[in-house]
Amino acid sequence: MDVALTAETVFFTGHGGDEIEAYLARPRDPGARGGMVFIHHLPGYDRETKEFVRRAADAGYDAICPNLYSRVGRDVSPDDAAAAVRADGGVPDEQVTGDVGAAVAYLRDLDTSNGKVAVIGHCSGGRHTFLAAASMPLDAAVVCYGGLIVGETPPQLPTMVPLLDRAPDIGCPLLGLFGNDDQFPTPDQVDVIDKALTEAGKEHEFHRYDGAGHAFFSVDRTAYRVEAALDGWERIWTFVGRHLRSR
Amino acid sequence: MCTHETATLPVAGSAKGPTGWIRVTDASVYFDHPSHAVANHTLNIDLRRPADGPSARVGVELTADSARALAETILRVLDRTASVQ
Numbered sequence: 001m002d003v004a005l006t007a008e009t010v011f012f013t014g015h016g017g018d019e020i021e022a023y024l025a026r027p028r029d030p031g032a033r034g035g036m037v038f039i040h041h042l043p044g045y046d047r048e049t050k051e052f053v054r055r056a057a058d059a060g061y062d063a064i065c066p067n068l069y070s071r072v073g074r075d076v077s078p079d080d081a082a083a084a085v086r087a088d089g090g091v092p093d094e095q096v097t098g099d100v101g102a103a104v105a106y107l108r109d110l111d112t113s114n115g116k117v118a119v120i121g122h123c124s125g126g127r128h129t130f131l132a133a134a135s136m137p138l139d140a141a142v143v144c145y146g147g148l149i150v151g152e153t154p155p156q157l158p159t160m161v162p163l164l165d166r167a168p169d170i171g172c173p174l175l176g177l178f179g180n181d182d183q184f185p186t187p188d189q190v191d192v193i194d195k196a197l198t199e200a201g202k203e204h205e206f207h208r209y210d211g212a213g214h215a216f217f218s219v220d221r222t223a224y225r226v227e228a229a230l231d232g233w234e235r236i237w238t239f240v241g242r243h244l245r246s247r
Numbered sequence: 248m249c250t251h252e253t254a255t256l257p258v259a260g261s262a263k264g265p266t267g268w269i270r271v272t273d274a275s276v277y278f279d280h281p282s283h284a285v286a287n288h289t290l291n292i293d294l295r296r297p298a299d300g301p302s303a304r305v306g307v308e309l310t311a312d313s314a315r316a317l318a319e320t321i322l323r324v325l326d327r328t329a330s331v332q
Contacts, residue, residue: 046282073300076300087293
């Protein structure tokens with residue numbers, strides 16, 4: 001199998017007709033395959049998230065990460081863009097939904113697409129993944145320690161409203177990966193999300209890791225937990241492989 | 248994510264970044280994941296001049312202990328010099 005890939009910056013039209021920058025990685029193999037949209041965390045469109053995108057391409061998927069902070073300006077470093085967005089109160093859910101929906105459409109339009117797309121996100125991107133799964137047709141969703149799906153809206157970030165009441169709107173199978181030492185969300189909050197999805201009759205599977213807290217996938221952070229991260233990646237590929245495979 | 252715990256305030260003064268001095272007008276203070284510091288969470292301060300764009304920023308990320316020590320030191324120095332302010 002040819003595992004060579006290409007990675008590049010692309011542009012498409014997002015919410016409100018705005019130009020969105022995105023990082024796209026694709027296997028060079030010409031065969032039909034599914035696609036994955038990675039939603040970056042609050043720290044922005046950073047190297048870590050782009051590494052996730054390349055990892056997905058290496059696993060055989062067309063993968064893209066839209067820069068949800070594109071409107072801050074081109075050639076702005078991810079940390080400067082994140083600081084500006086944070087000071088302005090975050091990005092509105094409606095705008096995120098529009099941008100992610102455009103990224104999903106971008107993947108489905110690729111000549112290698114089998115028409116199936118999953119969305120995945122970490123941290124605030126996990127919350128945004130839950131939002132996307134409740135807002136648009138998808139084939140799978142992966143929520144990695146998404147905070148504020150339940151809980152109170154922080155007064156300084158009024159865009160981060162709880163999403164639990166959207167559980168009945170979830171339209172695709174959902175995989176959730178959480179650390180038991182996390183406070184955002186706490187294990188009790190994960191229980192609440194699990195229960196809401198069960199009561200709504202939504203196909204989902206949650207896995208929780210002892211000895212891991214928030215951001216356990218982040219290899220450059222002290223929060224990295226290799227056992228949890230490696231098991232989590234295996235579960236992601238199994239889950240996504242099942243739901244994105246070509247008929 | 249993240250704690251989301253963020254406070255913003257207007258400030259007056261200057262900060263020096265890689266491109267030189269910036270006359271800063273706004274500050275953000277938050278306790279959240281750092282971009283660079285080696286800690287799960289840090290006390291982060293952005294000194295900014297939004298009128299000059301998002302890159303007009305000087306950021307610091309400090310461990311909780313060092314941020315508290317810095318804050319106490321700032322207040323102590325200000326108290327000692329109150330007569331000349």
